Amino acid sequence: MKNLKPIVAKRPFTVYFDVTTGITDQMDRMVTRRLSDYQGMFLDDNALEEMLKKEDKVVCNFTELGLEEVEENLLFGTSIVYPGKVGKEYFMTKGHFHAKINLGEVYYCLSGDGMLVMETPDGDTEIVRLKPGVSVFVPGRWAHRSVNIGNAPLVTFYVFRADAGHDYETIKVKGFRKLVIENNGEPAVIDNPKWKGLSK
């Protein structure tokens, strides 16, 4: 994303996000993640390599509002995960812990069909179904990833404390303990054979 000036919110401001598509009127504040950004993060490396030979598809978009990252503020926006698979594994967000690990997040699903995959550093896991109208409270210490198991974009509206920060690295290195793959046309949750945690 471009280095946009942080919004110093002394006054109220509005941002438009379509209630179905999640598309905003401030597209310069949307981050785009493509297949090439997910090297080593999908189960099937060969399938990813083959797909990249054809097209570097967009996997997801999300808002990076650029509001000042102080504890009084809240960051918010939409996450859009497009339908698709790498091998048998559904398109997903990278997933992250918060840098301030004790801070939580709220998700509210606007459209699509998906799963929110969550886990703690200690190995506790939880997966909930995302359908329009489902809100999820993700407490502090729970890493979270959205997975699109449907045929349309999976759109969520999210809010978190502006000073929470992101730790993508832990997930990039270790992976999530659970993956969501398609099995006989149905989503199935499996243990991640590539998971690289040292303890369990």
Added chain:
Amino acid sequence: MKNLKPIVAKRPFTVYFDVTTGITDQMDRMVTRRLSDYQGMFLDDNALEEMLKKEDKVVCNFTELGLEEVEENLLFGTSIVYPGKVGKEYFMTKGHFHAKINLGEVYYCLSGDGMLVMETPDGDTEIVRLKPGVSVFVPGRWAHRSVNIGNAPLVTFYVFRADAGHDYETIKVKGFRKLVIENNGEPAVIDNPKWKGLSK
């Protein structure tokens, strides 16, 4: 509202809120405000008195989730303001500052047509139009009130820090500096002749 046990969120949990009506699957965590709860808060006391002789109408509902009020948590839910008027003044929420006045809030309008009326203790005012898809960041120090200027329920999804608390008393005593009334069939913003601030 009943004294429900606070939710101690060590694990993720979900709550359903319909994306159009805002209706939840946990109606025991919705607060109901009726006309009789607004004594002295509408401009036209006589009109309120006359309406109460007929029916104590529901003005709004909102979620009181009961999540533990610690700074790591976020409280969230829907606010539903029903269509109607007391005299010329549209149905509205009471409006509040946060008890921890520096903490902000995020609103996301799901359906209906309204205005979010905001002001600071110093007398700064801001009013934005609420339509489906409009999100509003309300910074700390800005009191806020939703006003329904349409013919259908005004539904918003909101998130704020769980330790923010509410100060309804300041608004109850002083009122907002600006009111939204119907004037020749159109919404109009006027100075509040009953406003009881000591300065300005």
